[in-house]
Amino acid sequence: AMCPAGPAAMMRDADLAMVHEPPWSPWRDTALADAAEAQLLLGNVERAAALFAESSTAGAELGNTDTIVNAQAELALLAMERGRWDEAAERVAAALAVVEKHRMYDYAMSVLAFAAAARLGLHDGNLGEVDRQLTRAMRARPSCTYVLPHLAVRSRLQLARVFWARGDQTSARHLLREIDDVLQRRPELGVLVDQVARLRARINSSERVTAGRPPLSPAELRLLPYLQTHLTIAEIGERLFVSRNTVSSQVASIYRKLGVTSRSDAVRQVISIGLLGS
Template sequence: AAGDVDMAAELVQELAVPARRQGRVTTLVRWFRWLDDRDAIARYPMVTALAALIYAWMGRPAEAARWARAVDRWDQENPVRPDRGVIGAWAALVRAFACQHGIAQMRIDADQAVRRFQEAGIVTGAAALLQGIARITSGDLDGGDAALADAARLGQQAGTDGIAAEAMAVRSLAAMARGDWVRAEDLAGQARATLRLAAEEDSYIAPLVCAAEARAAIHRGDVEAARRQLVSAQRARPLLTYAIPHVAVQARIELTRAHLALGDTAGARTLLREIDDLLRRCPHLGTLVDEAEALRARIGAERDPRAPGASSLTAAELRILPLLATHLSYPEIAAELFVSPNTVKSQAYSIFRKLGASSRNEAVIRSRQLELLDG
């Protein structure tokens, strides 16, 4: 209110992550826009790095990419700044997280982030998490698992349980790839408990954890538990955008496997279309590309006599579904999501068809029955 940009930037730097954990998304966006309107995006690189990460976590890829580019420019243009060590660590972390130049470059950026954070004396599991993901998707399962174990330990030590939960989920999926289902199930359960402790069950991490738990449940023959996990994954799937392509693609690949194991070809095809869209934007995702190709060949040979149902809702449809439960009109929903009213109307009718509903109110009731929406 006083117009003090320096103090506002310092406060946002301190409060951004706690506010995000509290779910204060609207407040965060207002803070970032206020600073952006005052040309602060290039002057306060720590705030810029946080904004890039938080916009990515929020499922807003265009804003995430713009702020990430600003962090990168600052890192390149200020090689001798005394505070470059800390900010350089965050810049490398943002580059690794965005993974815009493929897994090979992500691995370099993640290694650099780990080294820079260590040099700055900062304890964080985030850099080790990205290092582990980059190694696993490069085909180095052993090296990736070791890095992820460090990420889980550091995440719990630093109180960032969301990082620990993601590390455990990826380790669980790696154990499944090895055929070690006892370890996989144990890690999936730890990931769920840790995610619950972090109060991030509606975050971008949730679909990955749900995928691990769904696959573990299918392996032990608990079909109902697997279906519940797949429904839970749908709620947060719109957050998985090209801003975090490694998580977005891996989670969908694992969810596709679960849908196929349950005989749900329509749901699997929807996920595969989203994977293909992501790979067109980010084609160099290491082993994930081969895994997607194998699924594509498998789905091509499948036949599903059933009409598409709730499991075939797209990420775009899942994004507008919560807004159908509000008082907002279609044009107002369109303005909220920065799309056209015709797009919202078309997606709403598609939702009605897939849910077997004839009206907006009926679709909301059906979504609550299916636990796609809160009661």
């Protein structure tokens, strides 16, 4: 689980554990979870998803709440990457329900669940929920250390993405520095290292792209996720409880600040500079 020799060695250890821990073993779900994490670090997403689902089921049967929260949060994020937002919402709700029931607010596993909930809120345009979940994640963050490096880095990576999308560059960069501290101790984290590098490059690129232009306002950031949908201007106004004219003005301002002339160009731009996930 500490991944001191990289994900391939982690996978071998997890395979051995899965062979020798029977279904009734209190460590069976942990073996499955570690195997899932190793597969994810190796880039084997489908296999990782299957193992996370199995570990969540085993955790529920054994009464091991940590495994359930971790697996459901990881599955939620995988669903988001595939654009399956309804599934992601169900997974986030399942993870948070366990956190709430067992008051796991300061657990390391809960940080990833809060991060997933914040990202879901961003997609839904619910900035109040985004900020609430970010606050919970940042409070629990100190418990998420290099001891479980994949969890520490993945949680901070997700949080940095959301903070950047909210326009909080300071928090995003601080989280990247914390990630660097973890990677100094555990440098072999497979594809996760590449994901961190891509976010860093995206942030640096966005600073160049937006240089000299005023930042998007909170109201404009709140509107951004709706540009990815098929909702009309009037329908977006209904969702945000503002007039059609207000939405039109904010959209025009977004176009001007991003230097684009269409909705599709705006969406591509905000994805490329890290203001929204794909």
